[in-house]
Amino acid sequence: DSSVIGKAVRINGYPMTIVGVAAPGFDGVSLGYRPAVHIPVTMKRQVTPSWDALDDRRSRWVQVLARLKKGVTIREAEASIRPLYSQIINAEVREAAFSNVPKYGRERFLSSYAIALPAGQGSDSGMRRHMETPMNVMMCLAGLVLLISCANVSNLLVARAAGRQKEMSVRLALGAGRVRIVSQLLVESVLLSLAGGTLGLLVARWTTEWLLVFAPDDQVRLALSSEIDPRILGFTIAVSIAAAFLFGLLPALQLSSTDLATTFKEQSGGAGAGHGGRLRRTLVVAQVALSFALLAGAGLFVQSLQNLRLTDPGFKATNLVRFKLDPTLSGYDTSRAKQFYRQLRTRLEAIPGVSGAGLAAVAILDRSNWDSTVTVEGYRAKDGEDMNPHFNAVSPGYFKTMGIALVAGREFDMRDSEGAPRAGIVNETFARRYFGDRSPIGYHFGFGAGTNVKLDIEIVGVAKDVKYEEVNEEPLRQVFVASDQGEGSSSMTAYVRSELPSTQMFQLLRRELGQMDASVPLFDMNTMENQLDVSLSIERFMAFLAGVFGFLATALAIVGLYGISTFNVARRAKEIGIRMALGSDRSRVIRMVLSEVAALSALGVAIALPLALWFGKFLQSQLYGVQARDPLTLAAAALGLGAVSMLAGLGPALRASRTDPMNVLRFE
Secondary structure, eight states, X not given: OTTXXXXXXXXXXXXXXXXXXXXXXXXXXXXXXXXXXXXXXXXXXXXXXTOOOSSXXXXXXXXXXXXXXXXXXXXXXXXXXXXXXXXXXXXXXXXXXXTTSOHHHHHHHHTOOOOOOOOTTOBOSSHHHHHHHHHHXXXXXHHHHHHHHHHHHXXXXXXHHXXXXXXXXXXXXXXXXXXXXXXXXXXXXXXXXXXXXXXXXXXXXXXXXXXXXXXXXXXXXXXXXXXXXXXXXXXXXXXXXXXXXXXXXXXXXXXXXXXXXHHHHOSSOOSSOHHHHHHHHHHHHHHHHHHXXXXXHHHHHHHXXXXXXXSOOSXXXXXXXXXXXXXXXXXXXXXXXXXXXXHHHHHHXXXXXXXXXXXXXXXXXSSOOOBOOEEETTOXXXXXXXXXXXXXXXXXXXXXXXXXXXXXXXXXXXXXXXTSOEEEEEEHHHHHHHHTTSOOTTOEEEESOSTTOOOXXXXXXXXXXXXXSOTTSOOOOEEEEEGGGTOSOSOEXXXXXXXXXXXXXXXXXXXXXXXXXXXXOEEEEEEHHHHHHHHTHHHHHHHHHHHHHHHHHHHHHXXXXXXXXXXXXXXXXXXHHHHHHTTXXXXXXXXXXXXHHHHHHHHHHHHHHXXXXXXXXHHGGGOSSSOTTOHHHHHHHHHHHHHHHHHXXXXXXXXXXXXXXXXXXXXX
């Protein structure tokens, strides 16, 4: 709308006027997060009434960005920031709220300092750290495919060089020097590589956009770009030229060192022997070796993904749906919001077909978290010990609805209402960490650290361990507190268990919420089975890409094996004709050709085993439930590669077995 300036819009029920439109291409300052609306920070109280913190300097949520003056470096700017920061923290420790902090925590706080970071690519909300290792792994896989491709092209150049031996011999005989011959052949290789690189750039845009369709989630798709910038263009050109020199040099040197007398005397090549034959076989073995490493890596990723899919998340995902809502964004105060949630749970449980409903402040398997420092009754924390378990505020009925078993104690119920003694439930990992073999039931803990922490939360139950942020995480210490007793947030996630189809359940939930208050928005509705799948999106993406690279590598290896088999059959036509004339049958000729293919494949696999083991160690941090040196995966990759190698050699072998010895010998 070109006339949008000045129009009114309601943000969380608050009227605002549009005063500007951001320029195209500006997606905010946080990587992976694209805001649609920008609001003055001074209006935070109106937009998020349940969480203001605008006047609380101890609440850290503001990102500070600054543009450097001309001639000022980032280190100089940092040096000017640090004295101000030092004044702030020294003033903070004199506040009454800091009086109960232990000496160790006080010293740690006072030793902190401010740093300035480049912001040209936006601030990192953890996305770069989250994606760094997967992207490095994918770069290595792409590099291996590039090496296989280069080895393949180099093999073709060697075969082409064999057909140009007489041409080069004539050039050498007429006075051409080796340097000139090598230069000519390298120019041809560079032109070939640049042509391939240019074609790659032409298809890169749409293939990248196609791959981003399989990206893990919207956050990752926002963080990754399919644009080809000057750096990518320069890198592609540099790699193309480097590949041309590295893999075009050996064929060029081989062709320039042709023995003139031998070449002019020979009417046909030997049986694939000599330096050219050894070089071709070496390149094919290298292709097989690299393909084996890629296939093994792809197998590890696929097996890891399968293990994650079979992992017990700690709750029953079938017949379970969730949605999020926040009534405070529609004008509810904290008291009204709590009442709204209590009524919502009662109405959800009354829907025909619903067997349970519960609410939680933190949505599980949603890459969101809430941790806080605690002091545990009877446990003396060491200096620097991590006393920050993960928290969640949940309603009565939550554990039953989620299908999370309690190993001791009870679930939250009406006894845990506002004003009643505070209650908490811990998981098994928390219980083992702080109580060992003792039962934690009846013990207390409290928020905060220091000598005056109020241990006012009684442990009334112990729950089985359940996944918190991701399926592949190790068991975390978790604490559940009663949402009716004041902890948690204004935004809650509702979970509903029902035997009804999810689409029907979604309609019923929207209708029920609309009858309660149509102004309260319902969002992020999903089945927990689908949410489980979404939580594995990065692993699925990596398994998919590894599989694609493994397929490409295998296809290239097949081409290489097929090429050298065909070339060798053509070069050994005379030998094969003589063998058949002396009584060799077709099956023996087929076995002869296939045995050479099998030998090359076996040698490549044997050479690649150490490479695959090393590569597996590099992948280990991205794997779950499978070791990098898993023998079954390595064996499957070897057998699969061996099978396709035999298929690659079968065509040339059958063609060789159909050789007519009379025609061959007459030609020779």
